[in-house]
Amino acid sequence: MSGFLQNTFNGLVGGAFYALLALGLAVIFGMLRVVNFAHGALYMLGAFGAYVLLAEAGVPFWAALVIMPLALGLLGMVLERAVIHRLTRLDPLYNFLLTFGLTLILQDLVKSRYGIQSSPYATPTELSGSVDFGLFDFPTYRVFILGFTVLLCVGVWWVLGRTRVGMVVRAATERPELTRAFGIDVGKWVTPVFGFGIALAGLAGVLAAPMRAVNPLMGADLIIVVFAVVVIGGLGSIFGSVAAGFGIGLIQAWGEAYLSDFPIVSQTVVFVVMAAVLLWRPAGLFGREEAPA
């Protein structure tokens, strides 16, 4: 029983990263119809930034947790204004290709400066050790990640559901033409929303730094799994993307624990689930069927 809870907990922590990245992707997609391939590279920049800040300037984890999302959010807004903006009126495939190119550039920039070996990042002392839950204990840092992510998701949910900004974003996500027809200036929210989505990726990166190997390629493989996650959840649905993120994290952790003889299972289970969802509900579990063409 305690083993099962342990695995479940680890699955939720792993899922928290998927959820944060999928949330950013979904918000950006909703507002701009852009699937941001560079999301993984920006997550990597978040982790690398935290590492460089600590190693070269002695900036602690807590400061990095604020600095990196802000810096990357700003970078995201610059990217949106400078290049992505020019292609949003065209087929979304062009921005997919553009951000793919950006991914290669960002990865190689980091790689040529720091090499491809992984860099260690110490867990902040306040969060080292473990928390005793009676039946089992968990590393404090993982408890922190899970709590922090859940709080963040709830916060985003509150902003989307209860504020005027959120209303505009939701309306623009669900019915872009109709929202414009009501005279709401969707355009002025586009850049900040893009920046916000990127900031979430940066935040996930900083959170990952003490837990995962920090290297230039850490984001690339992850983002492809996150793509599968958002196909499963339905990219148009913000809730669906987050739920699918946690769900896939759980399934992966259980697969890793109970099918440990087949390491391939935990790596590929997300794609198998995606295949099943495509067969059963092609629009994604929480996706809305769009009017047939």
Place this chain on the structure above:
Amino acid sequence: MTSAVDTPADAARPAAPSGLVAVARAPGWVRYALLAVGLLVAFWLPNGLYPAVAVDILCWALFAVSVDLLLGFTGLMSFGHAAFWGTSAYVTGLVAIHAGLPFPAAVLAGALAAALLALPIGYLAVKRAGIYFAMVTLAFAQMVYYVANEWRSVTQGENGLQGVPRSFFGADLSDDYYFYYAILPIVLLGLLAAWRIVHSPFGRVLVGIRDNPARARALGYPVHRYKLTAFVLSGFLAGLGGGLFAVGHRFVSLDVLHWTTSGKAVIVVVLGGIGTLWGGVLGAALVVRLEDLLSFSGFEAIGLVTGGIFVLVVLLFRRGIWGSVAALALRWRRRS
């Protein structure tokens, strides 16, 4: 089962008036002259370049044309074509090593394996269109990559398959110069097949589906089945290229299945011109040659350059080389 999940706005559309149209409207002598020039260049190539680079160009030309068959003529952007290129490379390598067949037979086995793999992946992927199609194919290709990475007893994992032979009825093809001429007929056959597909009634239906899936469906065409057929044919062609690539390098590494390979194939097509078929061949020649120059000059960060090309092409040069030239020619002909 739902049939259409994505609005037509999501479907891929070429950025330019199809280069195909321009060429098709060109007078007969222009087309024959272009064909003659193309064939002459193909026969001359290993005399002007390193033969090994020329071999790579041929393989990538097939790969690019296979991607354009989907992207340019069916309106589907596959971002996972490395799955077919790479699977064929491994199967070809394994068949050549263990069965000792002449290399064309091994390549054919590889291409058939790729087509077989394209069947289930295509069946699932064509349920979505537009950007989702790209994400789904990318995800399945990554799955194939993970499987190849884990299945070390067969693929040798990160060491790669070493010593893929170039056996051909006792002929000595160890020199890349002669190997180039040995594979040229196969590549030309593959390109001819792509040309035939595009200009067949089947190909016309594909273009109709690209331009207006709803109307194609209303006219009674089984859109999904057409897309799937195109996907499998494209997988076969990509496999043909991948198999030749494996024999050409005498070595198969996991790189052939990596997502960067899929992405590179797409950008080669965009650079050459989406929906122009031969533009992909040009794009392949340029990118392969450029990468060779870079690695020869000891430049490490190749991704910086390929990524930069990606960004510039997508921002400034969406018609691609062939598409731009064709559009210019069309305008010039209209004026005169």
